[in-house]
Amino acid sequence: MDQLVTQIAIMFPDFERWFSAGFIVFARLLGFLRFAPVFNRKEITGLVKLALAFILALIITPLLNPGTPPGDISPLLLLVLNFAAGAIIGYIAQLLIQAIEAGGDMINTQMGLSSAMVMDPSTNSQTSILSRMVTLLGLCIFIQIGGFYWLLSALIRSFEIFPVYAVSIPLEKIINLDYLVTTTSNVLYMGLQIASPILLATLGQDIILGVISKTAPQVNVFQLSFLFKPVLGAAIMIWILPMLVEVISEFFLSFSKIY
Numbered sequence: 001m002d003q004l005v006t007q008i009a010i011m012f013p014d015f016e017r018w019f020s021a022g023f024i025v026f027a028r029l030l031g032f033l034r035f036a037p038v039f040n041r042k043e044i045t046g047l048v049k050l051a052l053a054f055i056l057a058l059i060i061t062p063l064l065n066p067g068t069p070p071g072d073i074s075p076l077l078l079l080v081l082n083f084a085a086g087a088i089i090g091y092i093a094q095l096l097i098q099a100i101e102a103g104g105d106m107i108n109t110q111m112g113l114s115s116a117m118v119m120d121p122s123t124n125s126q127t128s129i130l131s132r133m134v135t136l137l138g139l140c141i142f143i144q145i146g147g148f149y150w151l152l153s154a155l156i157r158s159f160e161i162f163p164v165y166a167v168s169i170p171l172e173k174i175i176n177l178d179y180l181v182t183t184t185s186n187v188l189y190m191g192l193q194i195a196s197p198i199l200l201a202t203l204g205q206d207i208i209l210g211v212i213s214k215t216a217p218q219v220n221v222f223q224l225s226f227l228f229k230p231v232l233g234a235a236i237m238i239w240i241l242p243m244l245v246e247v248i249s250e251f252f253l254s255f256s257k258i259y
Helices: 002-011 015-035 046-064 075-110 129-144 147-161 177-215 221-254
Strands: 117-120 125-128
Touching: 015 046, 015 075, 015 147, 046 147, 075 125, 075 129, 075 147, 075 177, 075 221, 125 129, 129 147, 129 221, 177 221
Parallel strands: none
Antiparallel strands: 117 125
């Protein structure tokens, strides 16, 4: 194998330069695809992710015009740093999807459907049905408004900030700490914003049932709540669905500049 690479390097003088750079770009793409929204789902098999990373590496590497690989730097260190850089970009984007998923969990809990948990093969964990539905809705909106373009633009721009053969990740340039704090804090804020209609409606229902319980103690209010909460929550979800789509779209668009 070594003789084959040596012969190819003799026939094509730039082969070593392009091969080294392409392999490092491939590592950054693997880190990116491991954590980026949509790409990180287990419905997309590992073979498809590897093929996509390989194709993107073939497209991106010629655009970078890489120089000669430094001989005094460990290739393993370059691979690890580039994988970490790609993972950081993908994880920041995934935080936006986590905010939508938090809203679905709040709705599910407030409607009294916490016991109706299913196994999610994409995360290997128990998850609620409404949380899955809201998350998939958020992913569809993310794709529809150009989320793929934002992610790929951020990935390509990362090579300008953190070159292929760099040995230190400039976190202050890759990550804007103000945006990072805002994004992480918005997981709770956006979840409450999505779930607020259900929260207010079920709170009003609890107050009404509490009044009934005091005025007519013979009525089993506890069992009635198990019937009314899911029905009321489902009705409100259908009613606010168009507004929910608009709120999620505005949330994604407000953070599009971080890409």
